[in-house]
Amino acid sequence: MKKILILLLLPIFSFGQVNTFPWTNDFESYVALQDDPNDDGNWGVMQGPTSSFATGPSGDHTTGSGVYYYVESSAPNYPNQTFIAYTPTFDVSATPGKVLSFWYHMYGAAMGDLEVAVIDGNGYTVIDSIIGDQGDLWHLAYYPINSVDSFKIAFKATTGTLYTSDICIDDIMVSDHLHLFMDVWILFLQITIQQLL
Ligand SMILES: [Ca+2]
Ligand SMILES: [Ca+2]
Ligand SMILES: [Ca+2]
Numbered sequence: 001m002k003k004i005l006i007l008l009l010l011p012i013f014s015f016g017q018v019n020t021f022p023w024t025n026d027f028e029s030y031v032a033l034q035d036d037p038n039d040d041g042n043w044g045v046m047q048g049p050t051s052s053f054a055t056g057p058s059g060d061h062t063t064g065s066g067v068y069y070y071v072e073s074s075a076p077n078y079p080n081q082t083f084i085a086y087t088p089t090f091d092v093s094a095t096p097g098k099v100l101s102f103w104y105h106m107y108g109a110a111m112g113d114l115e116v117a118v119i120d121g122n123g124y125t126v127i128d129s130i131i132g133d134q135g136d137l138w139h140l141a142y143y144p145i146n147s148v149d150s151f152k153i154a155f156k157a158t159t160g161t162l163y164t165s166d167i168c169i170d171d172i173m174v175s176d177h178l179h180l181f182m183d184v185w186i187l188f189l190q191i192t193i194q195q196l197l
Pocket of ligand 3: 050051052072073074163166
């Protein structure tokens, strides 16, 4: 009887589900996302510039000297090679509002694209495609998430036609609107103070 009970409870306490928010990954602890084994290669962690000229950031987004997550586009990783990474699964059944936010850096003349998708009970739903050269700076992306029970996020990077297509992300957060608002407000204050000094 005990064994049956444990088996029945297993799906409820599914291992690896995140249910405390905000959940963040700034990659400073080298915690990778989940790799898709059926694509063309793997995302990796990187500190400082990537190995090629005219692509990739000079540093991460968190501090400038920290760690970010990226797809290296140098040979043999172009053209049109696909790299998929997944977040953990988030149990949001008790969370009233959900927001995905992250920072991305997609600099390079031959830049490919970054598809962001939600995987939940309704399947795989693309929520954005960021396409082409975005300049040598980090950009904030944020999306409301409508999933009701649980979901995970897929980051699907596809390299472009040459090696100038490094695709990078940092400071991922799954949160409620309030935490995102606070983070953006703090960032705004930091930028304003830097400009005043
Ligand atoms: Ca892979
Ligand atoms: Ca970082
Ligand atoms: Ca490279």
